Amino acid sequence: MNPxxxxxxxxxxxxxxxxxxxTEAAWLREELFPYLEQGYCLFSFNFTExxxxxxxxxxxxxxxxxxxxALGGGISIHGIQEEVRARFEFFSLSQDKDTNN
Known part of the structure; x- marks a missing residue:
């Protein structure tokens, strides 16, 4: 994965x-959740690849x-490929995502 x-x-x-x-989800949990504990509450994901x-x-x-x-922030997801987009919409991630490529 090499994020x-x-x-x-x-x-x-x-x-x-x-x-x-x-496997990658477990890595993201370990890597990103400590940022929440440090007060970061805005996350931007590049899904182009x-x-x-x-x-x-x-x-x-x-x-x-x-x-x-809950901390007053949110996530944005950019560059979503069509193959992945339907899964996001099905699981209600569409409210926060920015679909601009």
Whole structure:
């Protein structure tokens, strides 16, 4: 997966590669949830290179979205490919996502 994480203006930016499945979701939980504990509540995901996502990937994004909203923030997801878009809409991630590529 080799995700890249960086911070600009109190927003945690995440660039994902290829797939977001169980293994990658576990890594995201370990990597991103500590940012919430440090007071970061805005997350921006680049999905341009994500080809597939499973329920574990959706689950971690929903959990992160819920915790970020509780802190007054949220998540944005950019560059979603059509193959992945339907899964996001099915699981109600569509409220926060920015579909502009």
């Amino acid at each position: 890249i994480v960086w911070i600009i203006d109190r927003t945690v930016h995440v660039e994902l590669k290829r797939n977001l499945r169980m 994500v080809e597939s996502i499973d329920s574990s990937g959706i689950g971690i994004l929903l959990a992160l979205q819920k915790k970020a909203k």
